[in-house]
Amino acid sequence: MSLFWGGLSQNNYNENYKHMKLRIIIIGLLLMGSQQLYSQENYLAAPKLDSIKKTYLGGAKYEVKTFTQKFKTKKPKNVIMMIGDGMGVAHIYAGLTANGGHLFLDNFKQVGFSKTQSSDNYITDSGAGGTALSTGQKTYNGAIGVNADTTAIKTILEMAEEKGMATGLIATTAITHATPASYISHQKSRESYEAIASDFLKTDIDVFIGGGYKHFTQRADKRDLTKDLQKKGFQVLRNMDEIYNVKSGKLAGLTAEEQNNLIPNREMSLPLSTQTALNILDKNKKGFFIMIEGSEIDWGAHANNTIYVVNEMLDFDQAIGKALEFASKDGETLIIVTADHETGGFALVDGDMKTGMVKGAFSTDHHTGVMVPVFAYGPGAEKFIGIMENTDIPKKIMKLMGF
Numbered sequence: 245m246s247l248f249w250g251g252l253s254q255n256n257y258n259e260n261y262k263h264m265k266l267r268i269i270i271i272g273l274l275l276m277g278s279q280q281l282y283s284q285e286n287y288l289a290a291p292k293l294d295s296i297k298k299t300y301l302g303g304a305k306y307e308v309k310t311f312t313q314k315f316k317t318k319k320p321k322n323v324i325m326m327i328g329d330g331m332g333v334a335h336i337y338a339g340l341t342a343n344g345g346h347l348f349l350d351n352f353k354q355v356g357f358s359k360t361q362s363s364d365n366y367i368t369d370s371g372a373g374g375t376a377l378s379t380g381q382k383t384y385n386g387a388i389g390v391n392a393d394t395t396a397i398k399t400i401l402e403m404a405e406e407k408g409m410a411t412g413l414i415a416t417t418a419i420t421h422a423t424p425a426s427y428i429s430h431q432k433s434r435e436s437y438e439a440i441a442s443d444f445l446k447t448d449i450d451v452f453i454g455g456g457y458k459h460f461t462q463r464a465d466k467r468d469l470t471k472d473l474q475k476k477g478f479q480v481l482r483n484m485d486e487i488y489n490v491k492s493g494k495l496a497g498l499t500a501e502e503q504n505n506l507i508p509n510r511e512m513s514l515p516l517s518t519q520t521a522l523n524i525l526d527k528n529k530k531g532f533f534i535m536i537e538g539s540e541i542d543w544g545a546h547a548n549n550t551i552y553v554v555n556e557m558l559d560f561d562q563a564i565g566k567a568l569e570f571a572s573k574d575g576e577t578l579i580i581v582t583a584d585h586e587t588g589g590f591a592l593v594d595g596d597m598k599t600g601m602v603k604g605a606f607s608t609d610h611h612t613g614v615m616v617p618v619f620a621y622g623p624g625a626e627k628f629i630g631i632m633e634n635t636d637i638p639k640k641i642m643k644l645m646g647f
C-alpha cells in the first residue's frame with residue numbers, strides 16, 4: 245500500500261514540497277496564537293496551496309470489481325456504516341475521474357440524498373453531523389452523543405452492543421475525533437478528547453483502529469487508559485503489521501499520537517484496517533455493527549487542495565471495496581456510505597477520464613449546507629433512496645435491525 249501511494253502522489257508533490265514545509269511552519273506559528281481555530285478542526289495539518297495545486301495531474305489507478313446484487317436475506321445481520329467526512333458529489337466525482345471513470349461506489353444501486361442541517365445551524369459541524377448519524381437526533385454543533393439539551397442519547401453502536409452484536413470503529417483521524425466519538429461517547433463538547441477516550445472503557449466495543457494514542461496516555465488525570473484496555477482483554481497495538489495480523493479477540497489499534505498523516509505520508513491503511521476489523525467482527529454469531537470513516541477527505545477540502553481530496557477519496561473508495569468484498573460473499577450485510585456534510589463548496593471545472601487529471605475549484609474553506617449522497621448495498625438497501633434527513637439514516641437501520 246505505502247509503495248502504491250508513494251508512486252501515486254510523487255509527481256504532484258515533489259515540486260512544491262519545500263514551500264509546503266515552510267508553510268507548515270508558518271501555519272504552526274500562527275496556530276500557537278489561535279488555539280480556538282486549531283481546537284475546532286485539525287484540518288490545517290493540510291497546507292493550503294496556490295491555484296496550481298487545485299489540479300490533480302493523474303496518477304496510479306486501481307481496478308474496480310463488480311459485485312453481486314443478490315443477497316441471502318431481506319434484512320441485514322451485519323451493518324457497515326461508512327462516512328466520508330466532508331464528501332460531497334464533487335469529491336466523489338473527482339475520485340472517479342482520477343481513477344479513470346470508475347469507483348467501487350459504482351456497485352451501489354440504491355442512492356439517495358441526506359439533509360445535513362444541525363439543530364442550531366444551517367451548516368453542521370462533524371459533532372452534530374456524527375451524532376445525527378449515530379443516534380437519529382439533531383443536535384447543536386460541537387455535541388458528541390448528546391441532544392440539544394445536552395442529555396446523553398443512546399447510539400446505534402450501543403444498541404448493537406445491547407443485542408449482543410460485535411461492534412467496531414475505524415477512522416483515519418484520531419479515534420477520539422468528532423465523527424467516531426459520536427458513536428461511542430457522550431460529551432457536551434467535541435474538544436473533550438480525554439473524556440471521550442475514557443468513554444471507550446464504558447462500552448463493550450470489540451475493535452477500534454485510528455489515531456489518538458495521546459488521549460489515552462498523556463492525560464491530565466495521569467491515567468494510562470491503555471492499561472485499563474488491556475485489563476478488559478484488548479490487544480493494544482501501535483505497529484501496523486501487528487494490527488493487520490490480528491484475527492480474533494478485542495483490538496485497540498492506536499496508529500498515531502493524534503491524527504494519522506495525510507496520504508502520501510500515512511502509515512495506517514484504511515482498506516487494510518477495514519479488512520482486519522471485518523474478519524474479527526464476523527466471528528460473532530449475532531452479527532456486528534461498524535462505522536468506518538474516511539476522515540481526511542474533509543481536510544483536503546478545508547485546505548482547498550484537490551490533490552489531497554483525490555488521494556483521500558481514492559483511499560476511502562478502496563476501503564469501500566474491502567467492505568463490498570466481505571458483504572458480497574456474506575450476503576447478509578448492509579453497507580451504507582454517506583457523508584456528515586459537504587466541505588469546500590467543491591466544484592470540478594475541468595477533467596480528463598483518460599489521464600485522470602481533474603481540476604477543482606472551491607467556494608469556501610469551510611463546510612457547506614448542501615445535501616450529501618447516501619449509497620446503500622445489501623439487504624434493506626432499497627429503504628435508502630430519495631431525499632431524507634441525516635437522522636433518517638440511523639432510524640432506518642435501527643428499524644431494519646429491530647433495535
Ligand SMILES: [Zn+2]
Nearest residue numbers: 329330370584
Ligand atoms: Zn465532518
